Amino acid sequence: MTAIPPPPPSAAAGSLAGAPLPPRVRKLLRGFFDHISSDIIQSLNAMLPEYEQALFKQAEQARSDNRQAEFFSNLRAFQRNRGEFVPHFMFALEAELAAVRTPPSRTRATAPSGIEFRTLTLVEDAAMDEEIVLSDIARRHEARASQSLLLLGQRFGALGGAPAFDNERLPIGPQGLCRMLKLAARTLELDLEERLLLYRTFDHKVMANYQEWAETLNQYLSQEGVLPGLIYLPRRTRAVDAASPARAGADAARAAGRADANRPLTGWHGPSTPSAWTIPTPAPGATPPPLPDVPGSRGAAGDGPSFELLQQLLAVRRQATARFSEPAATRFAGAETGGAGVPAGNTAGPAMPAAATADGTRKLVPTPEVLSALQALQGTAAPRIEGQPKRSLKDIQQALVARMRQQHGAQAALAAPDSDTFELLGLLYNEVEREVRPESPASDLLTRLQVPLAQVALRDREFFLRPEHPARELLNAVAESGATWQTDDDLDPRLLHQLHQSVDFVVKHYQGDEAVFAQANTEVQRHLEAAARKAELAERRHIEAARGKERLEIAKQRASETIETAFNDQQPPRFVQALVNQAWADVLTLTQLRQGENSDEWTEQLQTTLQIVAATTAPADAPKDSQLPARIEKALLQVGYHEDEAQAIARRLSSADGEDDGTSRTELTAKLKARARLGEQNMIRREPIQPRSPREQECYDLLRSLPYGTWFEFTLNQQGDVQRQRLSWFSPVTGHALFVNQRGQRTGEHTLDSLARLMAQGQAQVVTEDKGRLIDRAWNATLRALRSLTGMGKAADIGGNGA
Secondary structure, eight states: OOOOOOOOHHHHTTSSTTSOOOHHHHHHHHHHHHHHHHHHHHHHHHHHHHHHHHHHHHHHTOSSHHHHHHHHHHHHHHHHHHHHHHHHHHHHHHHHHHTTTSOHHHHSOOOOSOOOOOSOOSSOHHHHHHHHHHHHHHHHHHHHTHHHHHHHHHHHHHHHTSSOOOTTTOTTSHHHHHHHHHHHHGGGTOOHHHHHHHHHHHHHHTGGGHHHHHHHHHHHHHHTTSSTTOOOOOOOOOOOOSHHHHHHHHHHHHHHHHHHHTSBOOSSSSOSSOOTTSOOOOOTTSOOOOOOOOTTOOOSTTSOHHHHHHHHHHHHHHHHHHHHHSOGGGTTOHHHHTSSSSOTTOOSOTTSOOOOOTTSOOEEEOHHHHHHHHHHHHHTOOOOOTTSOOOOHHHHHHHHHHHHHHHHOTTEEEOHHHHHHHHHHHHHHHHHHHTBOTTSHHHHHHHHTHHHHHHHHHHOGGGTTOTTOHHHHHHHHHHHTTBTTOOGGGOOHHHHHHHHHHHHHHHHHOSSOHHHHHHHHHHHHHHHHHHHHHHHHHHHHHHHHHHHHHHHHHHHHHHHHHHHHHTTTOOOOHHHHHHIIIIIHHHHHHHHHHTOTTSHHHHHHHHHHHHHHHHHHSOTTSOOOTTHHHHHHHHHHHTTOOHHHHHHHHHHHSOTTOOOSSSOHHHHHHHHHHSOOTTGGGOOOOOOOOOOOHHHHHHHHHHHHSOTTEEEEEEOSTTOOEEEEEEEEEOTTTOEEEEEOTTSOEEEEEEHHHHHHHHHTTSEEEOBGGGSOHHHHHHHHHHHHHHTTTTOOSOOOBTTBOO
16 A cells, blocks of 8 residues: 555544544554555546646647636646645545544534625535535445445444434545545635536546446455444335235325325426336236226237227217217117217228228238338428428328328228327327427427327337336437526527437437437436536535625624614613614624624624614713724724725714714715615515415415425416416425525515415415326326226326326
8 A cells, every 4th residue: 555644743633543433443544544545545636637638738729828827827736736635635535434422513523714705695606516516426425326325334333332423424425525625625725616626636636446446445444343234125026926915006006105295396497207106017927917898998918908998998988979070860870870970990080081992991001101100201301391280190190091091092091000090199299289388499399299209109109108118208309408487597598409319319210129219318318417417516606605695694683683672671772773773784794694692702792782772872971992993993894984085984973073074974874875884785685474365375384385396387378378487495493495496596586475376366376296297297298188088087197198
């Protein structure tokens, strides 16, 4: 193992040798440290030359001479201090291991004291950028090594004599390594941009093998007797054999699914997996969930009962349509025509009557020939002409039948399953297009996908039954990009470009291989994931700014309360009160915001406030504090007052006769009115809260229980147009709520009270899981339309979705 130089005096306290640990725990941790040290040191030493090359390359590509000089200055600092980086990183790792039995509140380093704040900023941009980059690195590797980290947390809990360690407390976890990286990076004396470059280099050079490290460390601790044989076993549902338990289990799962469906939607682009109320695909040998008992819905062995039931629903729909469209004299000819005015065996629908020969026979075209004809149509699809209606699935079916009749004669017709597939897909498309803006780019992309999707549905009936089918996923992504609840600001140009490329790829290459749709959908989902990460980073900045505004508002309230308390016993002159309520209130606000109530600075300012009241209300011949004007002036300078203004205010606040010949009251008042108050541009104006009705109070209580990230739909006008906004954060103290759009951009601000009133009026509503994905809502609407003509009502779920 590479030798490590002796630690500095400050690091000795965090060594394993001096840690108050049981002998066996200390021995295990020492062996653990030695086991991992060689790999970490080797990786860090390999990272440093690569970082140096990246830094030099950045200097060569600098846009200006000044920027190049900054890069070279950082490069020289790195070369001067690089020998300190690896030792400090390992000292920090050893300190984390040594604190394994220290309570979490004492393991985090406290912020350095004595910081001088020259300017007022609500958010420290440098610290925030660092935290965003480091947390992104940690989160990504925690997701990749989640199972190994779970086992490591259990084992470190045993070593620490505590419950299982979470990812934040785990010494060798990604968050812990990022903390060590941040501490060690201080020794290099780099600027912010160069530190961020160091973090990214650490990510792809050192953390690339983290998953293997975690597995190796679990094996080492297991061999050393720390919870040997510990494994991660995910919970699996057991298959049931008997019919009645199967039905009961399916009913219970369906009821639980409906409960989960009412959970608020918090994902960025709808549920990434099928909804909780989806009927799962049964495992091999397991009893599938029962379908509703509809007379005649069970086919012979080997038939697909789910699709057969869909066909029966379509047949009933066609019969009902024919019953209402035929003349009254022919409505009762069902006994001769197969049941309801539709010839027996004809499932092509009233809009597409099947041609028949003189003897009444038809020639059914085999599905392979139908697919070949669709492939030809897919390659020669004409672009949409301005002013003409869009092509529909019925148009494609009619063109297909006409083509078949040219080849096979007038008696050619589609087989019943193929005709039902076209009709079912057409109904689904109609529901999808209801939720897509006609002028959006997604509308044309949906039209281009019609022929490939028809091929998919004809080749694989599971297209209707599998929510996770890649073709359905792609259809959902395209449709949601033009959803009616989106605005122009929600549209991501890069996403639109990727959707165009994916649709072009499908139209060009799909010839029956589902992998084509899978590949196209993978590219789209990868882009959506990247867009979600960007949106999350943007949202996080807005949240930090909102929290800063809240802290400022709380500090202003605390300053006002302090001044009111000081004025309770003694009342200075009105002009002095005005100065205190404006100028000195800014000092108290800044001190409260930066230092907190438990600091010595806050105690000192409280004492100064009482001295101001005492000095301005004392008799003229009373002794005066000669240091009070200087303290007041210094405090006012810290909040941005000019020197002459601070001196004039300090003289008037330090004595009862503090008249100033250089600045009159009128001039000083005018200057204060022209001056912006501390945080005035970000001040939260709180209106008096009116009494709420029982319904409004119910909505208000619900809002306070919702998780951050819940999506809302706001009604924009009387036509019912809606817009989705994400509740990113709300303050339990001030009631202020922050909303962003799909791209993480701030779209509006509400209070919980006003939002509760909108909900009570039906102008805002929570988006739940069952309304998350557009394709699921469209499929449910299709099933409801079919069921409404069958008398089934809310029958059991079909095809993975329930109404």
